Amino acid sequence: MSRTLAGMRSAWLFVAAALTTAACGGKDARAPAPPVVLREVPAHELRAVDDFAAIGDRTARSRALFVEASRVMLHPRCVNCHPSGDVPHQGTALALHDPPVVRGPDGHGVVGMECATCHQDRNQALTRVPGAPGWHLAPVEMAWVGRTPGQLCAQLKDPARNGGKSLAAIVEHSAHDPLVAWGWSPGADREPAPGTQAQFGALIAAWVDTGAACPDEEDAR
Amino acid sequence: MKLHVNGVAHTLDVDPEMPLLWALRDVLGLTGTKYGCGEALCGACTVHLDGKPVRACVTPVRRADGRAVTTIEGLSPDGSHPVQQAWLALRVPQCGFCQAGQIMTAVALLREKPKPTDAEIEASMAGNLCRCGTYPRIRAAVRKAAGLPEDGE
Numbered sequence: 001m002s003r004t005l006a007g008m009r010s011a012w013l014f015v016a017a018a019l020t021t022a023a024c025g026g027k028d029a030r031a032p033a034p035p036v037v038l039r040e041v042p043a044h045e046l047r048a049v050d051d052f053a054a055i056g057d058r059t060a061r062s063r064a065l066f067v068e069a070s071r072v073m074l075h076p077r078c079v080n081c082h083p084s085g086d087v088p089h090q091g092t093a094l095a096l097h098d099p100p101v102v103r104g105p106d107g108h109g110v111v112g113m114e115c116a117t118c119h120q121d122r123n124q125a126l127t128r129v130p131g132a133p134g135w136h137l138a139p140v141e142m143a144w145v146g147r148t149p150g151q152l153c154a155q156l157k158d159p160a161r162n163g164g165k166s167l168a169a170i171v172e173h174s175a176h177d178p179l180v181a182w183g184w185s186p187g188a189d190r191e192p193a194p195g196t197q198a199q200f201g202a203l204i205a206a207w208v209d210t211g212a213a214c215p216d217e218e219d220a221r
Numbered sequence: 222m223k224l225h226v227n228g229v230a231h232t233l234d235v236d237p238e239m240p241l242l243w244a245l246r247d248v249l250g251l252t253g254t255k256y257g258c259g260e261a262l263c264g265a266c267t268v269h270l271d272g273k274p275v276r277a278c279v280t281p282v283r284r285a286d287g288r289a290v291t292t293i294e295g296l297s298p299d300g301s302h303p304v305q306q307a308w309l310a311l312r313v314p315q316c317g318f319c320q321a322g323q324i325m326t327a328v329a330l331l332r333e334k335p336k337p338t339d340a341e342i343e344a345s346m347a348g349n350l351c352r353c354g355t356y357p358r359i360r361a362a363v364r365k366a367a368g369l370p371e372d373g374e
Contacts, residue, residue, distance in 0.1 A: 099264075099347060101347075101348070110344045111329050111333040111345050112329055112345035117274050117276060117348070120280065120281065127261065127278070129261055
């Protein structure tokens with residue numbers, strides 16, 4: 001999974017750089033600007049918003065910012081509870097949740113097997129059961145499993161598939177929601193989402209500020 | 222902390238992070254609720270918190286502060302609860318260790334869905350494991366308690 005994500009990230013940063021090149025090429029067709037090379041970061045870190053300042057074209061910068069932010073949203077800590085089926089995932093390999101719970105009518109499970117039957121408002125150190133306030137599944141229309149960054153972006157901007165949120169609400173949710181915050185404090189030996197929630201929130205805010213452009217590698221779903 | 226357990230008020234001077242199961246068994250002496258896996262994976266420790274099933278082995282006692290806890294002892298004073306009666310009639314238990322948890326989940330299921338489908342029984346009971354494999358009798362007893370044919374849909 002992490003290799004796939006890393007490969008996806010590399011591919012997308014190349015696209016972002018190519019977009020920048022194309023945008024700058026009009027100024028001097030004989031000497032196109034060299035592609036922007038973003039600094040390398042380990043898989044567990046995020047690039048800062050400032051790292052994208054070298055991308056001159058605003059739309060290309062917006063797309064690249066989203067690709068960076070998508071490394072969080074497509075991380076197992078996040079997609080595990082954004083399943084496309086009726087069962088959440090767990091672990092870094094997206095195994096189906098064991099015990100065998102189902103999403104139920106409102107994303108909180110069914111009687112006897114509700115999320116709060118086992119999950120508490122915080123991680124339980126001795127039993128390793130993860131927890132955070134409001135533990136629940138995202139609605140199926142907000143499923144993220146298997147999405148590309150471009151598909152995820154289109155989905156995130158669609159009120160029918162983002163819980164009716166405005167872009168401003170998405171920024172606030174990304175930066176401050178306590179259940180989102182769990183992704184960086186997952187407890188036990190779980191791998192946290194890359195970077196920090198503050199960095200992620202800043203990337204999403206910068207993406208919105210630059211026009212909330214979506215990577216356009218394919219038709220959005 | 223103040224807990225209302227089976228209708229009786231208790232004041233407990235314990236670590237708020239103590240598992241509710243410890244408080245019930247070791248402090249209050251209610252040993253009908255069993256310790257199985259200790260990781261919320263088997264369901265043997267299921268009790269009700271304000272009527273909703275929780276796994277007492279992973280629930281810190283602070284979560285129950287000021288709330289109502291019901292254990293297997295609190296269903297009835299004499300085993301006369303309809304679900305207990307169905308369990309007795311069909312001789313569901315083999316070794317019996319998991320059955321308090323099974324019954325507590327079944328009671329909550331039938332309170333919310335008085336006439337559950339087999340699929341609803343499966344979904345709600347899926348977290349209560351039985352190493353003796355009494356699952357067919359458990360399902361039949363749930364159906365019997367619901368007034369449904371015991372042999373399924």
